[in-house]
Amino acid sequence: MSAPDAVKIGIVSISDRASAGVYADQGLPALQDWLSRALLNPIHFEPRLIADEQSTISQTLLELVDTGCSLVLTTGGTGPALRDVTPEATLAVADKEMPGFGEQMRQISLKFVPTAILSRQVAVIRGSSLIINLPGQPKAIAQTLEGLKDPQGQQLVNGIFAAVPYCIDLIGGPYLETDSTVCQAFRPKSAIRTPQA
Ligand SMILES: Nc1ncnc2c1ncn2[C@@H]1O[C@H](COP(=O)(O)OP(=O)(O)OP(=O)(O)O)[C@@H](O)[C@H]1O
Ligand SMILES: Nc1nc2c(c(=O)[nH]1)N[C@H]1C(S)=C(S)[C@@H](COP(=O)(O)O)O[C@H]1N2
Numbered sequence: 001m002s003a004p005d006a007v008k009i010g011i012v013s014i015s016d017r018a019s020a021g022v023y024a025d026q027g028l029p030a031l032q033d034w035l036s037r038a039l040l041n042p043i044h045f046e047p048r049l050i051a052d053e054q055s056t057i058s059q060t061l062l063e064l065v066d067t068g069c070s071l072v073l074t075t076g077g078t079g080p081a082l083r084d085v086t087p088e089a090t091l092a093v094a095d096k097e098m099p100g101f102g103e104q105m106r107q108i109s110l111k112f113v114p115t116a117i118l119s120r121q122v123a124v125i126r127g128s129s130l131i132i133n134l135p136g137q138p139k140a141i142a143q144t145l146e147g148l149k150d151p152q153g154q155q156l157v158n159g160i161f162a163a164v165p166y167c168i169d170l171i172g173g174p175y176l177e178t179d180s181t182v183c184q185a186f187r188p189k190s191a192i193r194t195p196q197a
Contacts, residue, residue, distance in 0.1 A: 004041040005174035010064030010072035011035075012048045012057075014086050015136060019051045026138035027075040034142050035073075038161060040177040052077045057089035065093070065129040070173035071164065072129060076136030078121040086133050087120045093131070094124035098167070101132055104160050105144045109135065111157055112143055128172045130164065146183055155184070162186050 013027030077086035101123035109116030121133035147159030165176035165185040178185040
């Protein structure tokens with residue numbers, strides 16, 4: 001079997017208070033922990049902790065795309081508060097919008113909290129990078145990426161990450177492989193790479 005492709009992933013925590021040191025940031029550790037458990041590929045993380053400033057967020061996303069991140073996950077700043085501008089900053093750097101990710105995240109999150117409808121999270125493609133907004137609550141990161149399982153581990157609602165590897169195939173990125181006990185990635189049969197001797 002050939003070794004899995006290496007992948008560069010940008011992780012961006014967007015929080016006025018965590019970036020100012022008012023509380024310890026839990027967004028970057030939660031993103032890094034979940035991705036390290038879910039992916040079999042060697043990952044190079046590009047972490048950023050920034051305030052809720054639209055221009056800073058857009059600039060950070062552009063820098064991460066330019067540096068070769070195939071995937072960029074943000075957390076925070078998706079709600080209705082005046083300072084919440086992550087979706088606007090993300091749409092400002094988009095080549096294409098991918099509405100299915102936001103729709104599915106709100107569906108998943110509604111199984112956990114009724115206020116899920118307050119999250120305006122979006123996902124976009126820029127060049128060969130997929131950028132996805134996640135809500136700011138640290139526990140929402142695993143919930144939206146992984147979905148909801150019953151106590152036996154049976155998937156009740158698909159998390160959004162199941163669709164991420166194939167999306168990255170389609171934009172010319174590395175072939176992502178997942179640990180199916182954390183996240184069962186879905187690809188059409190014709191897109192599944194046959195193991196090489
Ligand atoms: N990066 C983070 N690290 C730890 N906890 C966070 C983080 N971001 C959000 N939270 C927690 O989730 C709650 C809701 O997140 P939200 O993004 O709405 O924060 P906020 O009120 O906009 O403030 P801030 O931008 O200063 O984090 C916060 O009150 C906080 O308890
Ligand atoms: N899975 C999940 N989604 C969630 C939440 C949560 O606790 N868990 N919080 C909601 C709330 S209260 C808000 S205001 C919005 C936006 O949060 P953000 O501004 O931190 O991104 O996400 C929503 N989505």
